[in-house]
Amino acid sequence: MNISTMKFVMLWLIGAFIYFFSVKNTELSLEGIIVPLSFCFLAILFIRALSERYKTLFSYLLFFSTGILTFFGIIKPLTGSVSESPNILFFGFSFYTLSLAYFVMNAKKLNLTDSLKVSNPALLASGPIVLFIRDYRYRSFHSRLNYYLPFFIIGFFFFHIIGVPLVSLFKFIHLTDVISSLLFALIFELFLYANFCGLSLMLYGLFGIIGYRIPLNFKQPFSSTNIIEFWRGWHLSLSAVLKLMFYKPLRKNFPPSIALLGVFLASGIWHGVTINFLIWGGFHALVFLFTIYLLKRNIPFLPTFVLILSVIIGRLIFAEGDTDVLMEKLLFSFEGFSIFNEIVSLPPTTKASLLLGFGIIIVEFFFRNTPIVKKRNYKYLRTPFSLAVILIVTIILINSGGQNFAVYGQR
Secondary structure, three states: OOOOHHHHHHHHHHHHHHHHHHOOOHHHHHHHHHHHHHHHHHHHHHHOOOOHHHHHHHHHHHHHHHHHHHHOOOOOOOOOOOOOOOOHHHOOHHHHHHHHHHHHHHOOOOOHHHHHHHOOOOHHHHOHHHHHOEEOOOOOHHHHHHHHHHHHHHHHHHHHHHHHHHHHHHHHHHOOEHHHHHHHHHHHHHHHHHHHHHHHHHHHHHHHHHOEEOOOOOOOHHHOOOHHHHHOOOOHHHHHHHHHHHHHHHHOOOOHHHHHHHHHHHHHHHHOOOHHHHHHHHHHHHHHHHHHHHHHOOOOOHHHHHHHHHHHHHHHHHHOOOHHHHHHHHOOEOOOOOHHHHHHOOOHHHHHHHHHHHHHHHHHHHOOOOHHHHOOOOHHHOOHHHHHHHHHHHHHHOOOOOOOOOHHHOO
């Protein structure tokens, strides 16, 4: 059943806890709670006065608002590789406007108290996944604790032990030779997975323990054999919004290829109105359609090769905010290879984070057909042995340093 407003007040407070946990900046923490709540309250007050037709138009304006602001230089594109503090006024803007747009499209009636739902501070850590919360109190506290606590522990491990130390490697983004560029893209993919999936798993575990169920925002995307499976396991809350707002409306009047192109271009524009993100959206749409072609003809191995190549190239495009530098990287120069010297000189704890992170990706990919991995719900990390290892490693490396950086909460 749906959750009452009073319960959402408690969930809002829990979201604030998660938010404070991921952002160690008092000024950002306070502004990141007050500004979204005020904005969503005023937006809902305005939307309530609109007709149904204009509500739909306004929801699309909300969706594209972050892209519009990046176009005018008010906020930076969401590349994920910018770790400095953003404009405080727009901190987390992309996620609470995205959530508000989805909520307006779905809700038959809007109340002012709905501002609590769409401004939940947990949105800044995990995206609009909290809008899919359902009551789960029919299970006992003991059974909920046994099932959900491991997810929180795994999320903490992902975020703090793997993700946080990797922020120091953002300095490698300026390297333009082919090996350095591709290796940085792979490292950056690992960082995004550890950071964003870690926060989402902590939220999933904490909400589950207190009696509320939300979907998994990530479902072992690296256990995939093609790019279609990959996107079915990555940032599922954003996928739900894109499906509702773009794929379904476009599919009514256009073939699937056009609808998919629209979805990926909309996703790129949501991250920022830049040439790079338009290239990124178009690239992934073409890869998606090419993969459909390969699967229909039952061509073995090639979809998996396309997956690996597209994830790395796609992240290279995604991470680079400068179009000129991106073009230089895409020329694939074989001069330099300087990243190897940089990696050798890294602190042992950062090297450990890299090994742990890539170890998890290797397990998810190469053992994807084993019973404990193929369910794609992190069961392989929830065994008593795995949890014991995770806890020991966490205790050893917890004070290894690094920047506490919630990548998708930057705007």
